[in-house]
Amino acid sequence: xxxxxxxxxxRSSTTEAPIIRWAFxxxxxxxxxxxxxxxxxxxxxxxxxxxYDAYIAGITDPYAISAIKLTLLVAGIAVPLNVVxxxxxxxxxxxxxxxxxxxxxxxxxxxxxxxPVISGLIYVLLFGIHSVLGAWLVAHGVQIIFAVxxxxxxxxxxxxxxxxxxxIPLMQEQGTEEEEAAILLGxxxxxxxxRITLPxxxxxxxxxxxxxxxxxxxxxxxxxxxxxxxxxxxxxxPLHVEILxxxxxxxAAFAVxxxxxxxxxVTLVLKRVLEIKTGVKGKH
Amino acid sequence: MSIEIKNINKKFGEFVALKDVNLExxxxxxxxxxxxxxxxKTTLLRVIAGLEFPDFGEVVIEGEKQxxxxxxxxxxxxxxxxxxxxxxxxxxxxxxxxxxxxKNVRPSDDEIKDKVMKLLSLVHLAAFHDRYxxxxxxxxxxxxxxxxxLAVEPNVLLLDEPFGALDAKVxxxxxxxxxRLHDDIHITSVFVTHDQEEAMEVADRxxxxxxxxxxxxxxxxxxxxxPANAFIxxxxxxxxxxxxxxxxxxxxxxxxxxxRPVKVAVAEHEExxxxxxxxxxxxxSIAEPLNITExxxxxxxIDKVKGExxxxxxxxxxxxxxxxxxxxxxxxxxxxxxxxxxxxxKIELERKNGKIIQADLSVEIFRELKLQKGSEAFVRxxxxxxx
Numbered sequence: 001x002x003x004x005x006x007x008x009x010x011r012s013s014t015t016e017a018p019i020i021r022w023a024f025x026x027x028x029x030x031x032x033x034x035x036x037x038x039x040x041x042x043x044x045x046x047x048x049x050x051x052y053d054a055y056i057a058g059i060t061d062p063y064a065i066s067a068i069k070l071t072l073l074v075a076g077i078a079v080p081l082n083v084v085x086x087x088x089x090x091x092x093x094x095x096x097x098x099x100x101x102x103x104x105x106x107x108x109x110x111x112x113x114x115x116p117v118i119s120g121l122i123y124v125l126l127f128g129i130h131s132v133l134g135a136w137l138v139a140h141g142v143q144i145i146f147a148v149x150x151x152x153x154x155x156x157x158x159x160x161x162x163x164x165x166x167x168i169p170l171m172q173e174q175g176t177e178e179e180e181a182a183i184l185l186g187x188x189x190x191x192x193x194x195r196i197t198l199p200x201x202x203x204x205x206x207x208x209x210x211x212x213x214x215x216x217x218x219x220x221x222x223x224x225x226x227x228x229x230x231x232x233x234x235x236x237x238p239l240h241v242e243i244l245x246x247x248x249x250x251x252a253a254f255a256v257x258x259x260x261x262x263x264x265x266v267t268l269v270l271k272r273v274l275e276i277k278t279g280v281k282g283k284h
Numbered sequence: 285m286s287i288e289i290k291n292i293n294k295k296f297g298e299f300v301a302l303k304d305v306n307l308e309x310x311x312x313x314x315x316x317x318x319x320x321x322x323x324x325k326t327t328l329l330r331v332i333a334g335l336e337f338p339d340f341g342e343v344v345i346e347g348e349k350q351x352x353x354x355x356x357x358x359x360x361x362x363x364x365x366x367x368x369x370x371x372x373x374x375x376x377x378x379x380x381x382x383x384x385x386x387k388n389v390r391p392s393d394d395e396i397k398d399k400v401m402k403l404l405s406l407v408h409l410a411a412f413h414d415r416y417x418x419x420x421x422x423x424x425x426x427x428x429x430x431x432x433x434l435a436v437e438p439n440v441l442l443l444d445e446p447f448g449a450l451d452a453k454v455x456x457x458x459x460x461x462x463x464r465l466h467d468d469i470h471i472t473s474v475f476v477t478h479d480q481e482e483a484m485e486v487a488d489r490x491x492x493x494x495x496x497x498x499x500x501x502x503x504x505x506x507x508x509x510x511p512a513n514a515f516i517x518x519x520x521x522x523x524x525x526x527x528x529x530x531x532x533x534x535x536x537x538x539x540x541x542x543x544r545p546v547k548v549a550v551a552e553h554e555e556x557x558x559x560x561x562x563x564x565x566x567x568x569s570i571a572e573p574l575n576i577t578e579x580x581x582x583x584x585x586i587d588k589v590k591g592e593x594x595x596x597x598x599x600x601x602x603x604x605x606x607x608x609x610x611x612x613x614x615x616x617x618x619x620x621x622x623x624x625x626x627x628x629x630k631i632e633l634e635r636k637n638g639k640i641i642q643a644d645l646s647v648e649i650f651r652e653l654k655l656q657k658g659s660e661a662f663v664r665x666x667x668x669x670x671x
Binding site for chain 1: 333334335358359360361363365367368369370371380381384385432433435436
C-alpha cells in the first residue's frame with residue numbers, strides 16, 4: 001500500500017510524482033531509441049553483414065579512399081575559414097555598436113533557414129557556366145562548380161553559423177571590460193586579442209569547431225548539387241554513400257556510412273567533455 | 285599631473301550624457317565625482333580615460349591635449365567589477381602592463397618580477413601572487429586591480445565606483461586604505477561614487493553632478509555647509525522642508541506654525557507665611573487650591589505676516605523638539621515612529637497637513653521629553669537654509 005502511494009505522490013512542490021517522471025523518461029528514451037539508436041546500430045549491423053573482410057574491402061576501395069581524402073580536405077579548409085569568419089563576426093557583434101548589426105546577425109542565421117539543396121543551387125546559379133560570373137571564370141580557366149572549390153564554398157556557407165552562434169552569446173556575456181583594461185594598460189589591439197579575448201573564449205570556440213566539423217563532414221544536400229557527384233573527383237563521403245547505395249552495393253554503402261557514424265559518436269563524446277569543461281568555467 | 289576638462293559635451297543618441305562640463309584638477313589631488321545614476325559621472329571618467337570620445341571639448345593632461353589614442357594617455361583605471369584577467373594569476377595580472385610594452389621599453393623579467401612583488405606587498409597580497417582571481421574575495425580582487433593599474437606608473441589614477449560591489453564593512457576599510465595610499469603616493473586621482481558619505485570621507489574636493497552637468501565643486505566642508513542649491517542639499521543628506529515667508533525686513537517666518545494656549549497653574553497665597561504653609565501642605569500631601577490664570581493669547585495668525593513665499597530646509601539634527609512651546613513659531617506634530625538604535629534617536633512626526641518631519645535627538649533630550657508613539661510635540665528648525 002505504502003509503495004503504491006509513494007509512486008503516485010510527489011515528494012516536493014517542484015517535482016512530479018515518481019510515476020510521471022518515469023513515464024516521461026521512458027517516453028523520451030523510447031523515442032530516442034527508435035529514431036537514433038536503432039538506425040545507428042543498424043548501420044554497423046548492415047556494414048558487417050557479409051563479414052569483416054567485406055567491411056574492410058568497402059572502406060579501402062580506391063573511390064572510398066578518395067572520398068575520405070576529399071572530405072578531409074574540404075573540412076580542413078572550411079572549418080578554419082569559419083573559425084576566422086566566426087570570431088571576426090562575433091567580435092564585431094559582441095563588442096561594438098554599429099549600424100547594420102541586426103542585418104549581420106540575420107545573415108549569420110540564414111544558412112539554418114535555407115534548405116541545403118537551395119544552398120548548393122545558389123552557387124550553381126552564381127558561378128555556373130550560364131551565369132555572367134561563371135562565363136568569366138571559365139574564360140580564365142577557373143572552375144568552381146563541379147570542382148573542389150565549389151565544394152568548399154558550399155560547405156563554408158552551410159557551416160558558417162556554428163562558430164559564430166556559439167561565440168556571440170559567450171562574448172556578449174563576457175563584456176568588454178577585460179579588453180578595455182588591457183588597452184588602458186598599454187596593450188595593442190592584437191595583443192589584447194591574443195592574450196585576453198582568445199583565452200576567454202577557448203572552450204566555446206572548441207565547441208563551435210566541433211559542431212562545425214561534424215556538419216562539414218556530413219553535409220549532403222548543398223554539396224551534392226554543387227559537386228555533380230563525379231566519382232573519384234568530387235565525391236565526399238556522404239555523396240559516395242549515396243552512389244554506392246544507388247548501385248545496390250549495400251554492404252559497401254553501410255561500411256562507408258559507418259565512418260560517419262563513428263565520427264558522430266566521437267563528436268558526441270568530445271561534446272560531453274567540453275560541456276563539462278565549460279560547466280567548470282561557468283559557461284552554459 | 286594636472287587635468288583640465290574643457291567644455292566637454294557628449295550625447296548617446298538622444299540622451300545627453302554630458303553638457304558643457306568644465307573642470308580643473310590640480311596635481312596630486314583626490315577628486316570625487318558624486319551624483320545619482322545617470323548624472324554623467326562615469327561617462328566623464330571614461331572620457332578622461334579615453335574610453336569614450338566627447339562630441340565637443342577636450343581633455344588636457346599636464347598641458348598636453350589628449351588625442352584619440354588611448355594607449356598614449358598613460359592613465360590607470362580601476363573598474364567597479366575589477367575586470368581582472370580571469371585566466372591569469374594575480375602576478376600575471378599585475379605584470380600585464382609591463383609585459384605588453386614594446387621591446388625597447390620593456391623591462392627585463394627580473395625587473396618585472398621585482399616591481400610586481402613590491403606592488404603586491406603594498407596592497408598586502410604578496411602571498412597570493414599565484415592565485416587566480418576566482419579564488420580571491422571581492423576586497424582582495426579590488427586591491428589586485430589597483431596594483432595592476434599602478435604597475436605602469438600612470439600619470440593619473442581613475443576609479444569607477446571602486447567599492448560599489450563590496451559589502452559595507454570592507455568598503456569602509458578600503459576607503460580608509462585608499463585615502464592613506466593616496467597620502468603616500470600623491471598621484472592625481474579621480475573617483476566616481478554615488479555614496480556621499482564616501483565622497484565626504486575620502487576626497488580633497490567633490491564635484492557634484494546631476495543630469496550631465498556639474499552642480500557644484502568644493503571641499504567636503506563647503507558642500508556640506510554651503511550647498512549651492514536644493515538638489516545638492518537633498519542629495520547630500522536627509523532634510524525637512526517647511527513653508528515660510530520672508531517679510532519686508534528680510535526676517536524669515538515659519539508659516540503653518542501653531543501653538544496651543546497654555547494653562548499655567550499658579551498657586552496664589554493670600555496670607556503671609558504662605559511659603560511655609562505651602563511647604564507644610566506639600567508635606568502633608570494636602571492639595572492646594574489653584575487659581576488658573578487666563579490662557580495666553582495665541583500669536584497672530586499667519587495671514588497677518590506678509591512677504592515672499594519661501595521654502596525653509598533643516599536637517600534632522602537641526603530640529604528642536606519640545607513638549608511645551610515657549611515661543612510661538614512652532615509646528616505641532618504627532619510622533620508616529622521612533623528609531624532608538626544608534627547614537628541619536630531618530631523620530632518621525634506627522635504634521636497636521638500629513639507631511640512627515642524627521643528629527644534626530646540626542647539620547648538625553650529624548651529621555652527628558654518622555655516621548656512615545658502618539659505623543660504630541662512641537663518642532664522648530666533651530667538652524668535652517670533657504671534656497
